[in-house]
Amino acid sequence: MIELKNITLRLKSFSLQNIDLKINDNEYFVLLGPTGSGKSMIMDIIAGSIIPDEGRIIINGRDITYLPPEKRKVGYVTQDYSLFDHMKVIDNITFGLRVRKVSEKDAMDIIKPLVDKFNLNELLDKYPYVLSGGEKQKVAIVRALAINPDILLLDEPLVSLDPNIRSRFMVELKNIHEEMKFTTLHVTHSMDEAEYLADHLGIIKSGRIIQVGKFDEISRNPVSDFVASFIGLENIISDDEINKILNVDKGKRIAFRPVDVEISDNGIEMDIEGMQKLYSGIRIMGKVNNSKITVILNSVSEIKNGKIKIKIKRFSVIQD
Amino acid sequence: MHIRKHIKKKDMRYSRYFKSMIWIISLIFIIFILSPILRILSLVSISEIFTQVLTPENISSIEITLYAAAISTLIVLFFGFPLAYLLSRFNFPGKKILDAIVEIPIMIPHSVVGIGLLFVFAESEPGGILFNYFGISFGYNLIAVIFAYVFVSGTYAIKTMEEAIKALPPRLEIVARTLGASQFQVMFRIVIPRIARSILTGGILSWARAISEVGAILIVAPYIIPGYESIAGVDVYNQFEVTGLPGAVGISALLIVISLLIFIVLKIIQGQENIFFVPRERK
Numbered sequence: 339m340i341e342l343k344n345i346t347l348r349l350k351s352f353s354l355q356n357i358d359l360k361i362n363d364n365e366y367f368v369l370l371g372p373t374g375s376g377k378s379m380i381m382d383i384i385a386g387s388i389i390p391d392e393g394r395i396i397i398n399g400r401d402i403t404y405l406p407p408e409k410r411k412v413g414y415v416t417q418d419y420s421l422f423d424h425m426k427v428i429d430n431i432t433f434g435l436r437v438r439k440v441s442e443k444d445a446m447d448i449i450k451p452l453v454d455k456f457n458l459n460e461l462l463d464k465y466p467y468v469l470s471g472g473e474k475q476k477v478a479i480v481r482a483l484a485i486n487p488d489i490l491l492l493d494e495p496l497v498s499l500d501p502n503i504r505s506r507f508m509v510e511l512k513n514i515h516e517e518m519k520f521t522t523l524h525v526t527h528s529m530d531e532a533e534y535l536a537d538h539l540g541i542i543k544s545g546r547i548i549q550v551g552k553f554d555e556i557s558r559n560p561v562s563d564f565v566a567s568f569i570g571l572e573n574i575i576s577d578d579e580i581n582k583i584l585n586v587d588k589g590k591r592i593a594f595r596p597v598d599v600e601i602s603d604n605g606i607e608m609d610i611e612g613m614q615k616l617y618s619g620i621r622i623m624g625k626v627n628n629s630k631i632t633v634i635l636n637s638v639s640e641i642k643n644g645k646i647k648i649k650i651k652r653f654s655v656i657q658d
Numbered sequence: 659m660h661i662r663k664h665i666k667k668k669d670m671r672y673s674r675y676f677k678s679m680i681w682i683i684s685l686i687f688i689i690f691i692l693s694p695i696l697r698i699l700s701l702v703s704i705s706e707i708f709t710q711v712l713t714p715e716n717i718s719s720i721e722i723t724l725y726a727a728a729i730s731t732l733i734v735l736f737f738g739f740p741l742a743y744l745l746s747r748f749n750f751p752g753k754k755i756l757d758a759i760v761e762i763p764i765m766i767p768h769s770v771v772g773i774g775l776l777f778v779f780a781e782s783e784p785g786g787i788l789f790n791y792f793g794i795s796f797g798y799n800l801i802a803v804i805f806a807y808v809f810v811s812g813t814y815a816i817k818t819m820e821e822a823i824k825a826l827p828p829r830l831e832i833v834a835r836t837l838g839a840s841q842f843q844v845m846f847r848i849v850i851p852r853i854a855r856s857i858l859t860g861g862i863l864s865w866a867r868a869i870s871e872v873g874a875i876l877i878v879a880p881y882i883i884p885g886y887e888s889i890a891g892v893d894v895y896n897q898f899e900v901t902g903l904p905g906a907v908g909i910s911a912l913l914i915v916i917s918l919l920i921f922i923v924l925k926i927i928q929g930q931e932n933i934f935f936v937p938r939e940r941k
Binding site: 413 | 827828829830832833834835836837838839840843847848851852854
């Protein structure tokens with residue numbers, strides 16, 4: 339189990355404040371937050387390139403707060419992969435074993451299952467600069483896993499991949515994790531990755547973790563507008579009339595995704611301000627009462643005089 | 659891509675007038691650099707090289723020069739690499755000042771360098787007293803030549819390596835350490851191999867700069883006891899003083915040829931796909 343206890347780091351223009359985080363063994367934990375929220379800094383703190391001002395990092399009961407990076411048993415995969423361009427793929431992968439003086443034969447035995455799992459056999463004799471982004475990413479992950487780390491840190495691992503490769507890689511990553519169960523901390527600003535990959539999820543903003551839970555839990559009970567909009571509940575409205583229809587307490591705000599609506603004759607009237615054809619469906623921007631909302635529908639045949647009647651199928655109540 | 663290549667070939671972006679101007683001004687400068695070199699070479703025939711230029715005195719002065727420059731380059735790289743690392747990786751107060759100090763040797767007139775070195779290392783001076791204790795003397799010997807070379811040439815190697823280390827992402831070193839490498843292992847297995855090409859380039863620049871040094875040497879070691887030989891640059895000066903232009907031609911030509919040959923060889927090594935088994939950097 340990895341525990342961050344009250345980690346605080348004060349820098350000139352930014353600070354991490356009282357970061358508490360618990361990642362269970364074999365868990366895939368995703369830390370989700372916008373650029374500049376301090377995600378990568380938390381990675382650097384766990385990897386050991388930054389020492390926090392306060393707080394403790396405990397891995398399996400071992401306090402590693404002040405240990406040098408080489409003594410931490412942390413596998414670190416950075417956004418730009420950080421492959422050693424002057425070494426072949428095989429030498430990249432066995433680097434951690436070679437510096438530990440593991441014999442060449444033992445090293446090969448250790449990496450064999452990983453190389454097979456990630457399909458890297460063809461690439462072992464190549465230099466990193468001829469690899470594609472996805473291949474580089476796999477080499478970086480295998481290199482980190484080869485040392486059998488207590489935790490694997492993945493810093494925005496999918497951000498520099500092409501969109502189609504990205505989805506495929508995400509699936510592959512999930513499948514491999516389900517099989518091998520390495521404890522993982524993955525930081526990203528992408529809700530899709532969080533929703534698909536995370537066992538548990540933490541949401542970070544301006545150096546503070548503001549909500550932790552399973553994706554569904556957070557999405558049902560977001561603690562703030564920020565959390566709601568960041569996990570895709572794009573529409574946030576504060577309208578007692580609508581609350582009454584939905585049986586929500588007066589004064590509360592509700593949030594829902596654009597797809598969580600349907601056309602209904604006895605629904606709420608929405609004034610349409612604009613439409614955008616999507617690959618599947620139509621994105622409609624408009625207003626209900628005085629709140630701006632966006633919905634995605636399959637057809638627009640029900641529009642009459644620039645208005646449409648909609649029913650909110652699923653929504654969350656913001657918990658603040 | 660196709661079209662862009664085509665445009666580049668045609669150079670449609672520039673007018674003929676503009677391009678001519680740029681060419682003419684550049685060529686004037688190139689001719690200025692090449693003419694003294696080519697003129698000297700034109701004054702020596704191949705038969706003369708063997709009969710008059712390759713004299714034992716000339717050969718030994720060239721030998722001393724190359725040897726001293728090689729030793730000085732090794733010293734510069736040995737001390738220069740940690741200094742370059744310090745300047746590119748560590749943050750500390752006064753870093754800018756330290757950075758400026760590294761560049762000072764480029765600005766100071768080199769005869770002044772010679773005087774300064776004597777004031778530190780001459781027998782009665784503090785550095786000299788310390789050296790004497792170890793049985794080393796300074797002045798009119800190879801040590802003085804090497805010291806002067808190190809002083810005037812170090813900047814080039816240090817700056818080249820500093821830029822290369824700065825361009826290497828620090829995360830690379832952290833990742834290597836999380837994989838279990840110690841700080842020294844990271845240095846020898848990651849940083850040095852990754853900037854090998856820049857180390858070589860810095861070495862070439864420093865070596866070339868050392869060979870061309872005369873001013874400081876005229877002060878600290880105009881000749882080298884016991885044989886009363888001089889380094890090649892000083893030899894040229896001496897022969898010019900004694901016999902005028904014609905006398906200096908031979909040794910000058912030899913110096914040019916040898917310098918260019920070594921320079922070309924090193925440039926070829928530098929251009930290789932692999933240096934010290936390290937492949938070329940790619941973006």
